[in-house]
Amino acid sequence: MSTExxxxxxxGPVGLVEIRRPHRRNAIDSAAATLLAEAVARLDADPGVTAIxxxxxxxxxxxxxxxxxxxxxxxxxxxxxxxHARLLRxxxxxALPVVAAVEGWALGLGLGLAGACTYAVAGSSxxxxxxEARSGYFPMGAVPNVVRRVRPDVVLRWALTxxxxxxxxxxxHGLVTDAVPAGQALAAALDLAAALGSAPRHVVTEGMAWLRQWADHAARPLDEWSEARMTFEGPPARPPR
Structure with a gap:
């Protein structure tokens, strides 16, 4: 079992960030979320890295x-x-393309994380x-990340059911951008990241700036509205009869 x-x-030009909490199916606590956000920021600032x-x-x-x-x-x-919100943000x-590699579970925050990435490569497994609806709340913090690639009504169906x-x-539905056989997600994600990062770094960052401009126009108001409404409260108590 991993200790870190x-x-x-x-x-080369590809930075890898691996969540190492397999005993919790890589569930992300506050400490891990902070470390993840910091790792992405460090790679973002590394002039030799062009994809993550x-x-x-x-x-x-x-x-x-x-x-x-x-x-x-x-x-x-x-x-x-x-x-957790800082991580997703x-x-x-x-400034660099981020490719998610998924073989097993991507649930709740994990699904939001896959949506926050530029691309998602998934094995058939x-x-x-x-x-979250089973616990009595709507995943307001995660869903805006997924709606960047998936129709809102589809995201709503997933969240309510x-x-x-x-x-x-x-x-x-576009959540997964590249579907591969089971066991090949990481290798395919690394290949995709290398291809995306093969252009000069300033070309990559300009391309990502263009994509962020679209996302800011299309989804940033939704991000801010959703973040303001995120709560873990259960259903309101029924008034006495």
């Missing part, structure tokens, strides 16, 4: 926010200022879902 929650590596791959040890990208720690209280700390606003779905369905 994160591994980073640089191979994000993966999880053992194949699971992430089973979501780690429920082993208390949920943040939005009354004390707004969702936007939590480590760091990934979706980086991958499974996705927003299970809480069901799990496979790579074929995810690819049909």
């Amino acid at each position: 929650p994160l591994r980073t590596d640089v191979n 791959v994000l993966c999880g040890e053992g194949g699971d990208l992430s089973s979501g926010a780690d429920t082993g720690e208390p949920a943040p209280d939005p009354a004390a700390v707004p969702w936007r200022e939590t480590p 760091a990934v979706r606003t980086t 991958a499974r996705f879902g927003f299970p 809480g069901r799990y779905f496979d790579t074929e369905e995810a690819a049909a």
Whole structure:
């Protein structure tokens, strides 16, 4: 079992960030979220890196926010200022393309993380879902990241039903950009990142600036509205009869 929650590596123009909490199916606690955001920022600032791959040890990208720690209280700390929100923002606003590699689970925050990446490569073994509705709340913090590639009504269906779905369905709706056989997601993601980063760095960052400009126009108001409404509160109590 890994002793460090994160591994980073640089191979030529490609930076790799690996979540290493397989005993929790790579669930992300506050400490891991902070380390992940910092790792993305470091690679973003490295002049030799032109693309980033994000993966999880053992194949699971992430089973979501780690429920082993208390949920943040939005009354004390707004969702936007939590480590998990900062992580999602760091990934979706980086100056470099980020490619997610998924073999197993990408649930809740993990699904939001896959959506925040520029591309998502998934093996046929991958499974996705927003299970938060089963716990009594809507995943307001994660869904805006997914709507960048998926129709809003499809995202809403996934979030309200809480069901799990496979790579074929995810690819049909654009969440997964590259579907590959089981066991090949990481290799394919590394190949894609190398191809994306083969252009001079200033060309890559200009291309990403163009993509962020579209995202800011299309989705940034939704990001801010959703972050302001994110809560972990259960259903309101029924008034006495």
